[in-house]
Amino acid sequence: MIKGKKFQAQSARKTGQIMGINVISTSSGQVLAGVEDFISYNHRFFIATPNPELILLSQKNAELRKAMNSADFPVPDGVGLKIANFSLSIIKGRSLALSLLKLANKKGWKVFLLGGLDNEAAEAAKQLKIENSKLKIETDAGPILNIRAEASGNNKELENRVIEKINNFAPQLLFVAFGNPKQEIWIYKNLSKLKIGGAMAVGGTLRYIAGLAAVPPKWMSETGLEWLWRLLTEPKRIGRIFNAVVVFPFRLFWYRVSN
Numbered sequence: 001m002i003k004g005k006k007f008q009a010q011s012a013r014k015t016g017q018i019m020g021i022n023v024i025s026t027s028s029g030q031v032l033a034g035v036e037d038f039i040s041y042n043h044r045f046f047i048a049t050p051n052p053e054l055i056l057l058s059q060k061n062a063e064l065r066k067a068m069n070s071a072d073f074p075v076p077d078g079v080g081l082k083i084a085n086f087s088l089s090i091i092k093g094r095s096l097a098l099s100l101l102k103l104a105n106k107k108g109w110k111v112f113l114l115g116g117l118d119n120e121a122a123e124a125a126k127q128l129k130i131e132n133s134k135l136k137i138e139t140d141a142g143p144i145l146n147i148r149a150e151a152s153g154n155n156k157e158l159e160n161r162v163i164e165k166i167n168n169f170a171p172q173l174l175f176v177a178f179g180n181p182k183q184e185i186w187i188y189k190n191l192s193k194l195k196i197g198g199a200m201a202v203g204g205t206l207r208y209i210a211g212l213a214a215v216p217p218k219w220m221s222e223t224g225l226e227w228l229w230r231l232l233t234e235p236k237r238i239g240r241i242f243n244a245v246v247v248f249p250f251r252l253f254w255y256r257v258s259n
Contacts, residue, residue, distance in 0.1 A: 018084045019255045020065065021055050022074045025089045028099050031073055035100065038072070038198060039109075039172050045198035046071045046187055049093035051078035052248035057181050059251070064181040067188035072198075079226075080244050084252055092221065094205045100173055105132035109172035109197070114162065115142040116177040116206040123210035138169045142178060163193055172197035177206045 015024050031047075038045040048054075048071035058065040068074060077093040104111050111128075113121040121139035128135055140162050166174060174196045176183045183201040191199060207213040213233070216226045 016085065016088075018050065018076075018081060019055050019059065019252060020069075021050050021058055022069050022071065023050050023076045023081070023085075023088065024074055025076070025085075025087065026091075027089060028091055028096055031075060031091070031096060032099060032103055034073065035103070035198065036107075044191055044194070044196060045073065046191055047073040047075060047096070047198065047200035048184055048187075049075050049077035049091075049096070049201065049203075050081070051076070051093075052080040052244040053078075054180050054184070055081075056243055056248055056251060061181060063185055063188075067181070067184040070188050078244065080248050083249050093200075093202060094208055097175060097200060097202050097205045098209075100200065101128060101132065101135065104173055105135045107172075108134055108136070110136040110138070110169060112166055112169055112171040112174045112196070113137065113139045113206060114166070114174060114176045114178075115140075115183065116210075118212060120177065120206040120210050120212060123212065124206040127209055127211060136171075138165070138171065140165055142176075159190075163190060167193075167195040170195045174199040175202045175206070176200070177202050177204070179203065 015022065017023065035045065035047075048068050050068060054064070054068065058068055075091050075093070075096060076088055077091060079090060081088055081090060101111065103109075113125055115121060116124070119141070121141060125137045125139050128137060142158075142162055174194065176187055176199055178186055180201065180203060183203070187199045187201060204213065208215055216230070
């Protein structure tokens with residue numbers, strides 16, 4: 001937290017926990033105001049988007065739990081979290097990332113897109129430059145998903161190279177798309193080494209921006225049926241969707257009974 005400064009979003013947000021993971025209940029506008037404050041005071045920040053899947057993973061992964069609870073903005077994403085707290089304001093991570101990109105374009109900030117599959121970061125950058133003429137973007141596929149590097153033991157070398165590339169660019173916003181829980185843990189471990197304004201874990205957002213995945217209809221997102229859209233368009237995600245829709249409510253009930 002910024003010493004001697006209560007940032008704009010702080011007074012308007014409510015904090016709590018779901019199964020030991022921090023969450024805030026606020027609006028996108030208040031998060032954007034907080035981000036502006038952090039950047040103006042040169043205070044690095046971390047935006048995480050806790051969802052049922054991440055919360056379940058954190059129960060068995062202490063490193064992920066530490067990473068999630070280190071976030072300055074643990075913004076709840078996923079209608080399943082309404083089961084835990086009906087008063088919780090849910091903010092789609094994809095929508096928040098797009099709002100931040102619009103703000104970056106308006107402010108003339110630099111943005112770095114890191115990770116993604118199938119050249120997603122570069123393709124997403126192309127699309128963003130079409131829609132946001134003032135946006136300054138740099139990209140890198142990143143070290144985490146480089147299977148050859150991991151097999152040969154060169155992943156650390158690649159990681160140092162990408163950190164150097166990020167620091168040379170010095171972006172106000174870094175979006176990391178390594179998939180969870182890798183992206184959250186990577187930000188947690190490396191935030192202090194990065195010359196950035198702040199970082200956000202964005203999962204599959206770059207894939208949507210790049211046009212490599214179909215965006216769900218607005219009515220499905222608003223009615224909490226985005227999980228069904230993902231099941232229909234990406235049936236390989238059935239295990240993850242089952243965890244979020246079926247396993248999470250049961251585990252949440254048992255957690256509350258046990259505690």
